[in-house]
Amino acid sequence: MRDLRLALRAGGGFGLGLAFFLIMTVMVPLSVGPQPDLLASIAPGVLWLGALLACLLSLDRLLALDWEDGSLDLLATAPLPLESTVTIKALAHWITTGLPLVLAAPVLGVLLNLPLAGFKWVVISLLLGTPALSVIGTFGAALTVGLKRGGLLMSLLVMPLYMPTLIFGAEVARRGAIGMDVQTPLLMLAGISAASIALLPFASAAVLRINLR
């Protein structure tokens, strides 16, 4: 499994999501104007949206490469259950995409004039939320893996599934930034992540088996 992770890292996707995140946050002040107050109030939401889109964009490489060269068939027949393979895939995606986004978020927060109290909560909420994004995205990637141009369709399928995570995650960051109590959305976010990680790999594996049939 370790070589699988290495293979993904060598795939060249490592920095791309991060670069997209950076560009996205640079574009926001350019489009809404540079007023510090306005930026401070939308910063948590923009950071969350940017992280979500960066995750989304890197998803289609997640399974498509293995599908094309046939190694997915091998993985499906391997002694390791497909459920754990899918989980590892999602984990690899999170390590290559989610984790760098979490680490980059505070830096970009400076660009967006994020209030000082917000930094901690943006990082915590992203840390809790991005695993869910990876796992949900893996399900979407598994659904569309057999399609020639599945990228756009996958976005359409995955985006609605991302909504609860986005709502609670951005809410944690927003409340944290203005110094409100964050406990409820934080617990909900953690719950969504935990449940997705526990249950969705089964759905993803089932869907992959159908696609490999």
Add this chain to the structure above:
Amino acid sequence: MSIWEYANPKKFITTTERVLPVLWAAAALCIGGGLIWGFFFTGDEVRQGSTVKIIYLHVPAAMLAINTWVMMLVTSLVWLVRRHHVSALAARAAAPVGLVMTLIALATGAIWGQPMWGTWWVWDPRLTSFLILFLFYLGYIALWEAIDDPDTAADLTSFLCLVGSVFALLSRYAVNFWNQGLHQGASIMRAEAVIGTDTQEKVSNIFFYPLLLCIIGFVLLFVALVFYRTGTEIRARRIKALMARERVEA
């Protein structure tokens, strides 16, 4: 006599074809009757004036928009467990109907909201979750259209429906939490309203009976549409099979 007999496509088609004219007629009668009754034979509401009459379209459409997804969930489960093709096709047939119902509910809501709330759209939980539901329908239909092999498509969309149901429900509560609403609560099916202890929030009887007629009409219309569209899907698939056979023989 069991419901599984209708999993046989032939039996399904012959039966539904016998029932369909009755269904169409009953649906037309109920909706027509309900609308005419509602529009011309009930007075205007005290505060809302005649705009209140849009509930005869809004409420049934909204109820069906949600229940269509539930029906798709059930038929998807039946397909995954018992592999009845009619079931999968019924889910496929129902999805566009649900999409249109969602659209009707959103559009009539906007038309009513403009004079009453002073805005076409607010990010109210109910409105937002309906918009999310609309996106779920779009994704579901797009996935059906994108996959060539019918069995694979049925499997994948069923899984999407299952997972989507969980997330749709989550979204419903998430948006509730995210923003407090402007939309009134459910005022027809509430327990107090049914018992009649709560006179404040209940839809008054004058409006309720034509509304009930409209709801029944919409349900009948939905059933008729789904039967009709499922029959079409079955025939389309049969034609495809026949053409494939001819090509092999030729």
